[in-house]
Amino acid sequence: MVKKGSVLRKGSVLRKGFSLFLSLVLLFCASIAAAESAASESAVTETTASEQPILVEIRSLTVGEKASLSFANTGDQDLMLVSFRFRGWDAEGNLVNIFRDVEEGTDLGASETIMLLDVTCLPFLQPGSTETEDLSNGYEAVRAARLEAAVQQFTLLDGTTHRIPESQLVWSSSEGGYPEGAANSFRYDYPDASVFKKSYTFSLGVTVARIYPEYEKFFDVSQSGYGIANVRRGLFANAGVQEDDLLWALNGIPLDQDPYALEKAKALLADGEAMELDIQRDGEEITITLPPEVMLTRP
Numbered sequence: 001m002v003k004k005g006s007v008l009r010k011g012s013v014l015r016k017g018f019s020l021f022l023s024l025v026l027l028f029c030a031s032i033a034a035a036e037s038a039a040s041e042s043a044v045t046e047t048t049a050s051e052q053p054i055l056v057e058i059r060s061l062t063v064g065e066k067a068s069l070s071f072a073n074t075g076d077q078d079l080m081l082v083s084f085r086f087r088g089w090d091a092e093g094n095l096v097n098i099f100r101d102v103e104e105g106t107d108l109g110a111s112e113t114i115m116l117l118d119v120t121c122l123p124f125l126q127p128g129s130t131e132t133e134d135l136s137n138g139y140e141a142v143r144a145a146r147l148e149a150a151v152q153q154f155t156l157l158d159g160t161t162h163r164i165p166e167s168q169l170v171w172s173s174s175e176g177g178y179p180e181g182a183a184n185s186f187r188y189d190y191p192d193a194s195v196f197k198k199s200y201t202f203s204l205g206v207t208v209a210r211i212y213p214e215y216e217k218f219f220d221v222s223q224s225g226y227g228i229a230n231v232r233r234g235l236f237a238n239a240g241v242q243e244d245d246l247l248w249a250l251n252g253i254p255l256d257q258d259p260y261a262l263e264k265a266k267a268l269l270a271d272g273e274a275m276e277l278d279i280q281r282d283g284e285e286i287t288i289t290l291p292p293e294v295m296l297t298r299p
Helices: 012-024 036-042 096-102 139-143 193-199 213-219 235-239 261-270 292-296
Strands: 029-031 047-052 056-062 068-073 081-090 117-123 130-134 146-156 161-163 184-189 206-211 227-232 244-252 275-281 284-290
Touching: 056 146, 068 081, 068 292, 081 139, 096 213, 117 130, 193 261, 206 213, 235 284, 235 292, 244 261, 261 275
Parallel strands: none
Antiparallel strands: 029 206, 047 184, 056 068, 068 130, 081 117, 081 146, 146 161, 206 227, 227 244, 244 275, 275 284
């Protein structure tokens, strides 16, 4: 059942919490118009569904004033960069929520959210080696009674970057580690390099904020996706996309299932095919069709 309410409109909470959110969380606020990283472009060469092992293993995860994360390179190439997702719960079992604390006027002090953490491996993390990261300044790590982490993306020495779909994230807990029988690989369709090249040819003209599944309740939405924080001139404006819309699927593909759904949809549009957007607006689910001809007009 679709919940009622705006995607990003929370009054004073939005003005303070959302701006804080965007400034603290890496990759949370990024223009859909921006090109994907060069590493991602050079990495993607396959065109069929492929099974990819997760080459980063979380070895330990602790909370509190001495919070830390240790992880190992289980592959046969050096690791250059690893991105992690975090979520935490307090002693009563409630999700540690930076928005709720902003709403209640809690002083966050010097703590930073670690919902998304990029770790640059310097020197490069060699196969079989382990690295430990200090999380003691992280909001969830310090305040949570139980913390979970998952590998969200990793880049190898050859520049290959692999992003794990949200629906396939494998969470390790500070209490018990990985669940029994946890997956050690993920599967999705790799687009070929031409898809990325086409997707760079034009701007969609919006700024977005990623709404992860654990924050659906706060934002009063029934799916995770991209909250439209700002609409400039361009394709989405021409099609009638509005601020506070929640974009959760493109051409029928949920954004949490395929990390390359946006690039594929833009490539189709560049080839002259329509793009279908599944959106939540004011508690209602709507579909917007983005015909190729909107590229020829300005809002």
